[in-house]
Amino acid sequence: MSKLKRVFTYAFLGGAAFVSIFPFLWMVVSATNKSVDVTKGRLLPGSHFLDNFRKLAESTDLWTSLWNSAKISVLTTILAIVIASLAGYGFEIYRSRAKDIVFSILLLSMMIPFAALMIPLYRMFANISGSLPAIGIDTMASVMLPTITTAFLIFFFRQNSKMFPKDMVEAGRIDGLSELGIFFKIFMPTMKTTYAAAGIITFMSSWNNYLWPLIVLQSPEQKTIPLLISNLGSGYSPDYGLIMLAIVIATLPTALVFFLMQKHFVAGMMGSVK
Amino acid sequence: MKADRTGLSIRAKSNLTGWSFILIAVVMIAAFYFYPMVQALILSFKTGTGSNLTYTGGSNYVRLLSDKTFLTSLSNTFIYLIIQVPVMILLALFISVLLNDSKLKFRGFFRTAIFLPCVTSLVAYSVVFKYLFAADGLVNSLLMKLSIIQEPIQWITDPFWAKITIIIAITWRWTGYNMIFYLSALQNIDSSIYEAARIDGASSFKQFTKITVPMLKPIILFTSITSTIGTLQLFDEVMNITKGGPGNATLSISQYIYNLSFKYTADFGYAATVSYSIVVIIVLLSILQFKVAGDKK
Numbered sequence A: 001m002s003k004l005k006r007v008f009t010y011a012f013l014g015g016a017a018f019v020s021i022f023p024f025l026w027m028v029v030s031a032t033n034k035s036v037d038v039t040k041g042r043l044l045p046g047s048h049f050l051d052n053f054r055k056l057a058e059s060t061d062l063w064t065s066l067w068n069s070a071k072i073s074v075l076t077t078i079l080a081i082v083i084a085s086l087a088g089y090g091f092e093i094y095r096s097r098a099k100d101i102v103f104s105i106l107l108l109s110m111m112i113p114f115a116a117l118m119i120p121l122y123r124m125f126a127n128i129s130g131s132l133p134a135i136g137i138d139t140m141a142s143v144m145l146p147t148i149t150t151a152f153l154i155f156f157f158r159q160n161s162k163m164f165p166k167d168m169v170e171a172g173r174i175d176g177l178s179e180l181g182i183f184f185k186i187f188m189p190t191m192k193t194t195y196a197a198a199g200i201i202t203f204m205s206s207w208n209n210y211l212w213p214l215i216v217l218q219s220p221e222q223k224t225i226p227l228l229i230s231n232l233g234s235g236y237s238p239d240y241g242l243i244m245l246a247i248v249i250a251t252l253p254t255a256l257v258f259f260l261m262q263k264h265f266v267a268g269m270m271g272s273v274k
Numbered sequence B: 001m002k003a004d005r006t007g008l009s010i011r012a013k014s015n016l017t018g019w020s021f022i023l024i025a026v027v028m029i030a031a032f033y034f035y036p037m038v039q040a041l042i043l044s045f046k047t048g049t050g051s052n053l054t055y056t057g058g059s060n061y062v063r064l065l066s067d068k069t070f071l072t073s074l075s076n077t078f079i080y081l082i083i084q085v086p087v088m089i090l091l092a093l094f095i096s097v098l099l100n101d102s103k104l105k106f107r108g109f110f111r112t113a114i115f116l117p118c119v120t121s122l123v124a125y126s127v128v129f130k131y132l133f134a135a136d137g138l139v140n141s142l143l144m145k146l147s148i149i150q151e152p153i154q155w156i157t158d159p160f161w162a163k164i165t166i167i168i169a170i171t172w173r174w175t176g177y178n179m180i181f182y183l184s185a186l187q188n189i190d191s192s193i194y195e196a197a198r199i200d201g202a203s204s205f206k207q208f209t210k211i212t213v214p215m216l217k218p219i220i221l222f223t224s225i226t227s228t229i230g231t232l233q234l235f236d237e238v239m240n241i242t243k244g245g246p247g248n249a250t251l252s253i254s255q256y257i258y259n260l261s262f263k264y265t266a267d268f269g270y271a272a273t274v275s276y277s278i279v280v281i282i283v284l285l286s287i288l289q290f291k292v293a294g295d296k297k
Helices: A003-030 A035-040 A049-059 A062-093 A097-111 A114-131 A140-148 A151-161 A167-174 A179-190 A192-208 A211-216 A225-233 A240-260 A262-271 B010-043 B059-066 B068-099 B107-119 B122-132 B138-145 B159-187 B191-199 B204-215 B217-232 B236-241 B253-263 B268-295
Strands: none
Touching: A003 A240, A003 B068, A003 B107, A003 B122, A003 B159, A035 A240, A049 A062, A049 A240, A062 A097, A062 A140, A062 A151, A062 A179, A062 A192, A062 A225, A062 A240, A062 B010, A097 A151, A097 B010, A097 B268, A114 A140, A114 A211, A114 B010, A114 B253, A114 B268, A140 A211, A140 B010, A151 A192, A151 B010, A167 A179, A179 A192, A179 B010, A192 A240, A192 A262, A192 B122, A211 A225, A211 B253, A225 A240, A225 B122, A225 B236, A240 A262, A240 B107, A240 B122, B010 B268, B059 B268, B068 B107, B068 B159, B068 B204, B068 B217, B068 B253, B068 B268, B107 B159, B122 B138, B122 B159, B122 B236, B159 B217, B159 B236, B191 B204, B204 B217, B217 B268, B236 B253, B253 B268
């Protein structure tokens, strides 16, 4: 590599890294500053973190929203990976022509944009509200149900099931395990990495989901964290320090999950194009 | 074949077990994707407000073609698509090629930093960008301090710059995501191919266009299709950065559907018609992208 090229490479990557990181730095720094200082463009940490935090906790439903988001994301993730892994395993281990056709039809659902589903889904849940209020509009269940099962996740688990040694299924049968027993006692523990990757992807998308919760959740005590942030950001005289703090808090869980499990995350994304 | 006490052969029984494994997933996808999809098609032939809907034949589809707001949202979405997707893909490719050099220092740092935007939620980063790009925001004051501009740019309130702001925002959020795919694919290319090319005197640019791009074609196709589908569904960013304004200068199709259903007097039938336009466009563009990628072989 020539010297000029090396200088260019480092300058370009340095610039790209700076542009990528800067909004994070600004948001963390701003969370410790007064609103006026944020508008003035202060780039140094201030002493208003606790003040912002107190105001945020007092003037908004921060804790409720965080709790709602946590409940929805954790439950969605658990249900999603169980249902999708059962299906991915089922498609691969008990392969048949008919199942292959069903699988191809399921894959077609990946092409359907959410915009085309949201109105009928909204009407569906509005109708259910009358007879089954527990899963109707404005409930946790209505947010979760349409997002739990995706063809992508089933595809992901099927792809990874190909690497699962099929002899182990036979060995399990000889040992007298039931078919479900083989799945839970052999498949699940062997495929830990796959589960981790699927879990991260599902948790992040559930935690960050905005449009569907915006439509089905109406009362303030049901709101999730993205809805809270969107509301804070649309006010006429926004308190910037406070909003930035809320954004930092909302980003922390997904950033943490990402950093703790970076390897699995990348593996998970690659699983989708294998 | 041996039959057990249920009277079924082992093969048939195993087949049945297989179906039970996939049952929940099939039911869920049928209920929350295919059933609503059919419902949307039926709805698109009805008009009325709220739940008072009556069949009116194809009148919604006629309305669609002369609806100025729809045409604006459609052209906005295509402007995002035509500018943003190629720029982002080239940028991601370029960065990943630079990062693929094993002699490069701080590779891990660069990769993590450039991927970092992907951990934020679309809403969170949109709100941050709204303030960064405000008329009296940090981006303007920085550009003015560096004497690049004399007056603040009206990022959010000027129809042209508002579109640019949305494009910058999406590029910031997704470049690193695409980069990861290219990086992993690059690592699978045998480095001896590059060595042979270098010995033959091929320039870096030649190596990029003759080796890297053809080798990565399946992944480039995959990322361009997912990016296209993503851009056609754009909602969170416009909703939180510009609210679709000024005027309808940044309005996306998804936001228009949302407005038709939940902001204006709810016209679910017409909203469903607009939503079908996205389905048709996604199918057509995906076919086109496959064709383009296939022909070059």
